[in-house]
Amino acid sequence: MTTVYGIPVSPFVRKVLFVLEHYSVEHQLEPVIPFDLPADFHKLSPLGKIPAYQDDEVTLADSSIICAYLDDRHGGSAQPSVYPQGRVNRARAQWFEEVGDTKLVELLGGGIFLERVVKPKFMNEPTDHGVVEETINVSLPPVLDYLETQVTESGFLFGEDIMLADVSLAGPFVNAMYAQYQVDAERWPKLAGYIQRVLATPALQIRMAAEKAIMAG
Ligand SMILES: N[C@@H](CCC(=O)N[C@@H](CS)C(=O)NCC(=O)O)C(=O)O
Numbered sequence: 001m002t003t004v005y006g007i008p009v010s011p012f013v014r015k016v017l018f019v020l021e022h023y024s025v026e027h028q029l030e031p032v033i034p035f036d037l038p039a040d041f042h043k044l045s046p047l048g049k050i051p052a053y054q055d056d057e058v059t060l061a062d063s064s065i066i067c068a069y070l071d072d073r074h075g076g077s078a079q080p081s082v083y084p085q086g087r088v089n090r091a092r093a094q095w096f097e098e099v100g101d102t103k104l105v106e107l108l109g110g111g112i113f114l115e116r117v118v119k120p121k122f123m124n125e126p127t128d129h130g131v132v133e134e135t136i137n138v139s140l141p142p143v144l145d146y147l148e149t150q151v152t153e154s155g156f157l158f159g160e161d162i163m164l165a166d167v168s169l170a171g172p173f174v175n176a177m178y179a180q181y182q183v184d185a186e187r188w189p190k191l192a193g194y195i196q197r198v199l200a201t202p203a204l205q206i207r208m209a210a211e212k213a214i215m216a217g
Contacts, residue, residue, distance in 0.1 A: 002027040006050030009211045011105055011171035012063035013051045018167045018203055019067045019082050023074035064097055067164055084158035093165040096157060100168035103143055108172035111135030116179035136181065144188050151194040162201045170198035174208065178215050
């Protein structure tokens, strides 16, 4: 059975589950929590990170690599691809995936979600409010200024269909939302509207419903 190892609230695991669901690939999720890894987990994920992935032909780690593999193997079916057409748009999609996976996960995941949710709720550690304030008021605004210039007032990054780049970009905002942070719609109106549209899609609604139990503790 195709198996994803990780927890669904991880923005990286969320990407992989989105692609599996998009291509209707039967799969199971084997819970693996970062910082409390099973003894032999490095055999699946040599860098010790989630997600790891295994099916009848390959074992992989890293969400972007897993998603590209899944598209190679299961794309081209009746479903539209999770990547846009054309080399320019495909390169741009990889860029937005990278922005989500790096800067946004660092700021929204590490600076807000980790501090406000993971540390107090799951690690028995206090929130560092200084880190949260610095993230929200200093580090994040220039990144949001940039994203405000990249999204449009309707649709998604590449038109009317939600794609992997959208899930990668909006995913860390889902985690920040769990930590009571939302983009200021007066200061960044296009970005705030774009995030709301992504979150309202059936694909994201399915993901967030599956994450509810964990977020409820
Ligand atoms: N580039 C990797 C990043 C994966 C990642 O950093 N996962 C986090 C959880 S959200 C993790 O496992 N962190 C534990 C660690 O870095 O040791 C991917 O796209 O899969």
